[in-house]
Amino acid sequence: MLPTHILLKAFQSNKFRGKQEQEHFHRTFTGRYQNLIKRNSFIYLGIPMIGSVVLGSLLLSNFTAIRYEQRDTKVKELDETEQLRIVNGKKRKVDLKEEFYRLQGMVEENEDWEPVRVPRMKGEGENVW
Template sequence: MGFGSRSFMGSKEKASYENSFVGKYQKLVKKNSFLYFGMPMMLSIALGSVLLTNFAALRYERRDEKVKEMSEDEALNMINNRRKVDINDEYYKLQGILEEHQDWEPKRVERLPGESENKW
């Protein structure tokens, strides 16, 4: 520590500082830092964790309320009313080849005169 890091206090200022709350607390922290600084810090972190857990639980409970449970009858109706799946139809849908394009055939592009055919 250099000379500029501490401000000079006279005896009256020092006595009033030591009698203040901050001065008394600083003296206690110097005696037993864990008991007066470490323990309150750890307790505040633990308390904050518990409180935040409760808030997060409320958030997820509200989200779960939006999702309703299905009865067996509703589930059976969903199973019975589903559409029949044909693998070829699904393939053509994915490829973009539908009824309006069923006559589509791949065609070789005609080459310009003098251009190679690039046949292997």
């Protein structure tokens, strides 16, 4: 971590000011604030920065809460037919092959398709790795 006097020098615009201009600058808000930062940078620069981050996260948490609440209501809503199906407990039997092909979209195209090993020609050996 760099010392604050190096950081302050890195971000200054090093303008040349005459003696009167410098005195006038020190009477402005910016000049007084700059002097306060030079004396105690954590109190006048660090705490306001940390405070703004914390305040921002608190304010934005309301928006994210609304977003997730809306998603929850979408998931929880059921049609009457879905409710009746759940209540009646009618379940279909699950076949792993059928589910695999249904998820790939292959059921409608190739209902009778099943993976079959190709027969070997005469004299061809088994490829054992």
